[in-house]
Amino acid sequence: MSVAEFVKGVHDGQIDVVEHIHRTLEECKIINKEYGYLNLISEESAIAQAKLVSKKRKGAKGALAGLPVSIKDSICVKGVESTAGSAMLKGYIPPFDAGCVSRLRQAGAIIVGKTAQDEFGFGSFSTNTGIGFTAPKNPFDRLRSCGGSSGGAAGLAQKLSVPHVALGESTGGSIVNPASFCGVVGLCPTYGRVSRYGLIDYGSSLDKVGPIGKTVADVALALKVIAGFDEKESTTATVPVEDYPSFVKKDVAGLRVGILKESFGEGTDSAVEKSVWGAIKQLESAGVDCREISLKIPIEYGIPTYYIIAPSEASTNLAKLCGLRYGAEEKIEGDFNTYFSEVRSRAFGKEAKRRIMLGTFTRMAGYRDAYYVKATKVRRLIIDEYKNVFKKCDAVISPTVSILPPRFDEIKNLTPAQNYLIDALTVSPNLAGLPHLNMPVGKHNGLPIGAMLTTDHFKEGVLVQLGAALE
Amino acid sequence: MNTENAMTNAKQFASDVIIGLEIHVQLNTKTKLFCGCSTQGSEEPNTRTCDVCLGFPGSKPVLNKAALDAGLRLALALGCTISPKLIFSRKSYFYPDLAKNYQISQHELPLGAGGKLALNDGTLVHITRAHLEEDPASLIHQGSAGQGYVLIDYNRSGNPLCEIVTAPDMRGAEQAREFLNRLVSVLEYLEIFDLGSCIIKADANVSIAESGYIRAEIKNITGFKEIERALTFEVERQKLAVQRGERLVQETRGWDPAAGVTSALRLKETEADYGYILDPDLVSVDITNNMVKDAQANLPELPAAKTKRFVEQYQVKFEDAMILAAERSLAHLFETVAKKFDSSFAVRWLRHELSAVLNAKQTTWSAAGLDERLLLELFELVQSRTVTDLTARDLLQKLFERPFSPKEYVAKHKLASISDRGELEKIAKKIVDENPQAAEDVKSGESKALNFLIGKVMHQTKGKADAGVARQLIMKILER
Structure with a gap:
């Protein structure tokens, strides 16, 4: 059943929302035992919310009435522990809803829990978990990664049998990457399209909230609900929100799609290549004009640029976490420096520490110009090159990730640099703030393969249109 | 500083004492710089706070446009060139008074730069930059040093500040005081600073010729009088140290108002590196030519211009004009009285008699809040010789204790002069x-x-x- 059909059922009174949410929560618990997609199941508040909807109160007529939704742990839900997957924020119960969460609530959606992720989003496999957290497992093979950092969101979107949309968050590919590894649709919108208010920041100039679901229509509907200007968030755009679901049925004939030359060949798994080419053929047969394009600077400089800007911002964003006011704390001994150093030494995971050090270094006096300032300039070049390509194309297609979901024991042996290279194709649209979408386009040895479509700013409608053509 | 630098500096500066100031002025907006919390109201600790000024994970800052307007007016009044964009940066350092362990400030491109303010003797104090930033929380130290603890009150966290940095153009504590007087006068004219409740803070760079201008930075001096005291002390300290043959070092010092001394602060090397990045939570705001033009057009006649006009229009002595023009409402009162009676009468009763009363009460005309009409009524009694000057002086004092109608009071207490x-x-x-x-x-x-x-x-x-x-x-x- 699609989300739209489910919501219609609720509107028509054919679905008992309370009964349905009980069933959903039970399923969540069973799945969670095996796959670990949820850091927390918010059973009580979900039931209370369902009762409100069923009594025709708040959200009963909403666009997502009664729909079970899950929220990435880095997105604040009022009254529900929101940790961003970190021991540092264990016990942090936000006194407010994130902008996207309050929009979901108003539309009648019911929050079932907080999904697992890499600590603060620092990873591509959901294996850089915070202390005391466990890595979620791939829905097709529990010895493999479900991608990251929104791994729990994508895994739950695949595994949950009832209609459901997961909210993920992407800084450098954290929506499309796990969507690809879990065989679901993930849409990362334009930077500024969805409010970041209430998102526990990773890299504020890069962070974007977006939906993950089973079908393009499901995520299009969810995006329409959460998108739009928010007076509490300065970087949200006032550009009008389109009716994304209406793009599902729009003819794609005549659209021009650029095939990203640099994303094929050396370093890309042949099975991945084959499936993505299959998708390209599918688009061509639907009348899409597909031709090769090149994005030299984005591909060559995306990773270094991203791994300077994102940690620079992250290291300042994480500074506030010092054991005062909320989250982890220690017995107060010694002065402030001793105290916060102790809290941070104990409660941050290894990758969080690495990125804090990396980001502190790249903005230090004497290195700042060579790294942080230069990276911001290269970022501008990356945006310019994309903008040029979009003069000739409506979208760009490439594999989402160049490999199949790896096994946990393989991931263990990767160096940090090899690890970061997994994001090679996803960081550049993220640096440029461009909307991008993962579409499942095939399988190899039972493991899903995804293709990534990228469009110009605020052209989420075209993404939906092309994505639907690949379903 | 090495000898060569000292030599260059010695050539560069004509004066024995060199002082530069970094002043923090709290702007009197209703709400904080990046959230809707009130800047005034309950003094109960941590009551005027929200997720933003407490630095809660997930919260995001949103610029208060009123603070930009106030900052823009100030920068223009100081003759600064206005930056075409308002851009904020994160100034990172770990300190318990910072809710986010970074302060949202301006770095690359200050709101205003290249301004100046003239002193009485013609000295120009150059304004290097004027920028907006958020105030940290206040720390309340409890218990004895080393044994104690610190309480944090976030009511102040996020209040809008304008930081004004001067070139080292002041030649002594007195000039620094005069500069501050001039600055406060401008702030009062612009109605962006509340002398009663808003606080002025300064860091000061002080150096003397005898040491080859080796600079000491005195941090965080609060209040007008303390700034002058600290500077006077520091200049003397440096002179005595050189006389005793000590070598001065470039250092950061703190001011202890109770002991009346500055002392060296132990600072870690890393604390000087703020690792500035642009604040990605805020968008850059265009400051258009029209915005600047409008703000410029709406600036009031400023103290310096007013002083000049008083001298020309009312034939007032420069010193008197300066004092009368230093306070906006007093200047207004002066013009009213000068027009109603005459300018020498106005100078005598406002510049001399009224000022004496206000000084004795350590207040200002606007802060005293007396109804102007009562004062004019008294002046009419003086002008018509209904009361003697002696009686009038006495009544003037009494008016500031409890307001009354001078006419009725004179009648009731039979204070009319003996005209028979x-x-x-x-x-x-x-x-x-x-x-x-x-x-x-x-x-x-x-x-x-x-x-x-x-x-x-x-x-x-x-x-x-x-x-x-x-x-x-x-x-x-x-x-x-």
Whole structure:
């Protein structure tokens, strides 16, 4: 059943929302035992919310009435522990809803829990978990990664049998990457399209909230609900929100799609290549004009640029976490420096520490110009090159990730640099703030393969249109 | 600083003492710089706070446009060039008063730069930059040093500050004080600073010729008087140190107002590196030519221009004009009184009599909050000679204790001057008769004795006699 059909059922009174949410929560618990997609199941508040909807109160007529939704742990839900997957924020119960969460609530959606992720989003496999957290497992093979950092969101979107949309968050590919590894649709919108208010920041100039679901229509509907200007968030755009679901049925004939030359060949798994080419053929047969394009600077400089800007911002964003006011704390001994150093030494995971050090270094006096300032300039070049390509194309297609979901024991042996290279194709649209979408386009040895479509700013409608053509 | 640098500096500076200031002015907006919390109200700790000014994970700052307007007016009033964009940066350092362990400030592109403010003697104090930033929380130290603990009150966290950085153009503590006076005067004119409740803070760079201008930075001096005290102390300290043959070092010092001394602060090397990045949570705001033009057009006539006009239009002495123009509402009062009566009357009663009362009460005309009409009523009584100057002075004092109608008060307490010459002559005659010795002395030309007799008349009449008339009458009586 699609989300739209489910919501219609609720509107028509054919679905008992309370009964349905009980069933959903039970399923969540069973799945969670095996796959670990949820850091927390918010059973009580979900039931209370369902009762409100069923009594025709708040959200009963909403666009997502009664729909079970899950929220990435880095997105604040009022009254529900929101940790961003970190021991540092264990016990942090936000006194407010994130902008996207309050929009979901108003539309009648019911929050079932907080999904697992890499600590603060620092990873591509959901294996850089915070202390005391466990890595979620791939829905097709529990010895493999479900991608990251929104791994729990994508895994739950695949595994949950009832209609459901997961909210993920992407800084450098954290929506499309796990969507690809879990065989679901993930849409990362334009930077500024969805409010970041209430998102526990990773890299504020890069962070974007977006939906993950089973079908393009499901995520299009969810995006329409959460998108739009928010007076509490300065970087949200006032550009009008389109009716994304209406793009599902729009003819794609005549659209021009650029095939990203640099994303094929050396370093890309042949099975991945084959499936993505299959998708390209599918688009061509639907009348899409597909031709090769090149994005030299984005591909060559995306990773270094991203791994300077994102940690620079992250290291300042994480500074506030010092054991005062909320989250982890220690017995107060010694002065402030001793105290916060102790809290941070104990409660941050290894990758969080690495990125804090990396980001502190790249903005230090004497290195700042060579790294942080230069990276911001290269970022501008990356945006310019994309903008040029979009003069000739409506979208760009490439594999989402160049490999199949790896096994946990393989991931263990990767160096940090090899690890970061997994994001090679996803960081550049993220640096440029461009909307991008993962579409499942095939399988190899039972493991899903995804293709990534990228469009110009605020052209989420075209993404939906092309994505639907690949379903 | 090495010798070579010291030599260059010695050539560069013409003065013995060099002072530069970094001043933090709290702008009097209703709400904080990046959230809707009130800047005024309950003093109960941590009551005027929200997720933003407490730095909760997930919260995001949103610029208060009123603070930009206030900052823009200030930068323009100081003659600064305005940056075409308003951009904020994160200034990172770990300190318990910072909710986010970074301060949202401006780094690359300050709101204003390249301004100046002239001092009395023509010295130009150059304004290097004027920028907006958020105030940290206040720390309340408990218990003894080393044993104690610190409480944090976030009510202040996020209040809008304008930081004004000057070039090292001041040649002593007195000039620094004058500069601050001028600055506060401008702030008061712009109505962006509340002298009563808003606080002024400064960091000061001080160096002297004898040491080759080796600079000490005194951090975080709070309040007007303390700034001058600290600077005076620091200049003396440096001079004495050099005289004793000590070598000064470039250092950061703290001011202890209780002990009245500055002392070296132990600072870690890393604390100087703030790792600035642009604040990605805020968008850059265009400051258009129209915005600047509008703000410029809406600036009031500023103290310097007003002083000049007072001298030209009312033939007031420069020093008097300067003092009258230093406070916006006082300047307004001056013009009202000068027009209603005349300018020398206005100078006498405002610049001298009123100022004396206000100074004694350690307040200002606007802060005292007296209804202007009551004062004008009193001045009418003076002008019409209904009361003597002595009575008027007394009434002026009383007005600031509890306001009343001078006219009614004079009637009720029978304070009108004795205009009946015959009656006054009777009193004078009686005084002369009662003081034969003094009368004799006056006759032999002792002015002291005359003043004594006049005083007696004034006393007898409870100040209602016109001293000049009393003098005439006494002389007349004695001549007979």
